[in-house]
Amino acid sequence: MEPQAKRRKEMDKCDTWDVLPVLSDEKSRDTELLPAYAAPIIEKRETSRLVKELSLIYPLPGLQHIKRVRACKDKSSPHPLEVIVCLARDVAKGVMPADLLRSQSFDSSGLGEPFLVEIPANPPLTRPQFEKASKHWPTSFHEDKQVTSALRGQLFTADQKAKMQDYMTAAVQAAKSGREMGMDAVGAVIVDPESEQIVAVGHDCKRGAQPLHHAVMVCIDLVACGQGGGAYNYEKYPACQFSSSDFFRNGCNSKETGQPYICTGYDLYVTREPCVMCAMALVHSRINRVFYGAPSADGALGTKYKIHCQKDLNHRFEVFKAVMLNACEALHKK
Amino acid sequence: MILIDMQTDRFDPEKSEFLQPSESEIQTWMSKAFDMGIEALENGEVPVGCLMVYNNEIIGKGRNEVNETKNATRHAEMVALDQVLDWCRVREKDPKEVCEQTVLYVTVEPCIMCAAALRLLYIPLVVYGCKNERFGGCGSVLDISSDHLPHTGTTFKCIAGNRAEEAVEMLKTFYKQENPNAPKPKVRK
Numbered sequence: 001m002e003p004q005a006k007r008r009k010e011m012d013k014c015d016t017w018d019v020l021p022v023l024s025d026e027k028s029r030d031t032e033l034l035p036a037y038a039a040p041i042i043e044k045r046e047t048s049r050l051v052k053e054l055s056l057i058y059p060l061p062g063l064q065h066i067k068r069v070r071a072c073k074d075k076s077s078p079h080p081l082e083v084i085v086c087l088a089r090d091v092a093k094g095v096m097p098a099d100l101l102r103s104q105s106f107d108s109s110g111l112g113e114p115f116l117v118e119i120p121a122n123p124p125l126t127r128p129q130f131e132k133a134s135k136h137w138p139t140s141f142h143e144d145k146q147v148t149s150a151l152r153g154q155l156f157t158a159d160q161k162a163k164m165q166d167y168m169t170a171a172v173q174a175a176k177s178g179r180e181m182g183m184d185a186v187g188a189v190i191v192d193p194e195s196e197q198i199v200a201v202g203h204d205c206k207r208g209a210q211p212l213h214h215a216v217m218v219c220i221d222l223v224a225c226g227q228g229g230g231a232y233n234y235e236k237y238p239a240c241q242f243s244s245s246d247f248f249r250n251g252c253n254s255k256e257t258g259q260p261y262i263c264t265g266y267d268l269y270v271t272r273e274p275c276v277m278c279a280m281a282l283v284h285s286r287i288n289r290v291f292y293g294a295p296s297a298d299g300a301l302g303t304k305y306k307i308h309c310q311k312d313l314n315h316r317f318e319v320f321k322a323v324m325l326n327a328c329e330a331l332h333k334k
Numbered sequence: 335m336i337l338i339d340m341q342t343d344r345f346d347p348e349k350s351e352f353l354q355p356s357e358s359e360i361q362t363w364m365s366k367a368f369d370m371g372i373e374a375l376e377n378g379e380v381p382v383g384c385l386m387v388y389n390n391e392i393i394g395k396g397r398n399e400v401n402e403t404k405n406a407t408r409h410a411e412m413v414a415l416d417q418v419l420d421w422c423r424v425r426e427k428d429p430k431e432v433c434e435q436t437v438l439y440v441t442v443e444p445c446i447m448c449a450a451a452l453r454l455l456y457i458p459l460v461v462y463g464c465k466n467e468r469f470g471g472c473g474s475v476l477d478i479s480s481d482h483l484p485h486t487g488t489t490f491k492c493i494a495g496n497r498a499e500e501a502v503e504m505l506k507t508f509y510k511q512e513n514p515n516a517p518k519p520k521v522r523k
């Protein structure tokens with residue numbers, strides 16, 4: 001263990017970093033907009049009839065999130081409501097907006113002149129997306145409260161962040177030990193969040209004979225070692241360690257199912273965003289959550305791919321980044 | 335049936351030509367890869383087998399060792415790549431130079447993890463049997479074999495479809511004996 005003073009100094013830095021969720025593309029993309037025609041409802045009592053008839057002649061398929069009618073924001077507006085007439089792409093070439101309402105089968109009484117608006121193309125999945133979308137046109141929104149607080153950096157308590165800092169500090173230490181042996185300065189720690197025990201600590205070991213021994217691969221194998229398996233020996237690397245205590249609940253799991261999903265329920269802390277190989281290794285190992293510090297150029301948990309929320313894969317997990325970002329980034333500056 | 339992925343333009347034609355195995359070479363090596371797959375099956379592992387061939391010599395072979403090692407990353411390809419690295423170490427050869435001239439024969443399309451590992455070690459050509467719809471990294475789920483990843487080694491070419499039905503049958507056999515009541519066979523490779 002480190003001296004108490006040094007420990008406290010590290011702890012003080014706790015509020016200089018945020019834990020940011022790495023969300024799927026659908027949840028993190030910018031609000032895409034579709035041009036559409038709206039028209040003022042001048043006769044309020046015609047509203048329900050107008051909405052009903054407009055939905056029949058101009059349905060909005062795939063846009064169930066759009067509220068057809070909105071209240072006018074501007075209090076001085078002469079009309080209280082506005083309604084979506086149709087999407088701009090549904091208007092045949094050469095048709096003037098005013099002609100839109102002169103349909104043979106449609107009684108447009110109560111409606112004013114159509115005008116162009118932009119409406120959100122996709123249902124908002126996060127509060128920031130909802131807020132952006134709402135600036136253009138009102139939509140429905142089913143809020144995931146956990147995502148909202150994660151995006152605000154409020155998902156974790158100060159106590160939880162202090163623990164994260166302990167684990168990431170161990171990963172940074174491992175990275176430094178690796179660097180002293182001529183390896184890339186990348187460190188990783190696997191934690192059982194239930195018992196709050198560190199299960200394995202590893203660092204990059206790829207210089208020399210084992211180019212695939214990235215820190216994450218080493219850590220996964222160390223967890224296997226701790227359960228009586230493993231494919232390699234890490235004697236040469238004193239900073240690569242595993243705990244072989246017998247209260248591994250996953251030891252039982254693997255016996256029951258016959259499948260060695262050794263990281264079920266475990267969290268990974270790693271100083272740098274995992275590459276494709278390591279990210280997929282975490283899928284195979286059924287990791288619970290991943291916390292990383294710095295992003296990496298071909299990174300597969302946010303930068304190039306988001307393997308953790310890849311459709312078609314049979315295991316998904318949560319990923320958070322920027323944990324002790326400065327300390328993790330500093331590992332690669334020299 | 336042999337399907338050649340339309341990625342040929344990404345490769346140095348000379349190197350590619352040098353490596354392009356003949357139909358009979360493919361038959362020979364694939365049948366040995368299938369033997370490895372059967373060995374996996376007999377050992378209660380997901381039946382995937384592979385060979386790494388350099389200069390007409392097998393320098394690495396592997397089958398799934400996931401249950402044996404309790405390490406879910408011990409796929410056939412990872413096992414074989416380790417042997418290739420050992421082979422190079424013993425002979426004091428540069429792994430990159432050797433791997434650049436090595437062909438992988440594997441019964442099932444490499445998964446995303448293995449495809450990345452093959453890139454990291456500069457393997458230029460992969461001959462495989464059936465598609466890996468659940469985890470495939472050579473086009474089925476992601477296309478790690480040819481995506482632009484400048485920090486992840488080099489792209490590789492694939493020759494797909496050799497004895498695909500047999501490879502699928504072998505997997506089906508495994509999942510049948512694994513869990514006779516399973517509603518859907520899960521291909522975990």
Ligand SMILES: [Zn+2]
Nearest residue numbers: 214275277278
């Ligand atoms: Zn990696």
Ligand SMILES: [Zn+2]
Nearest residue numbers: 409445448523
């Ligand atoms: Zn694989």
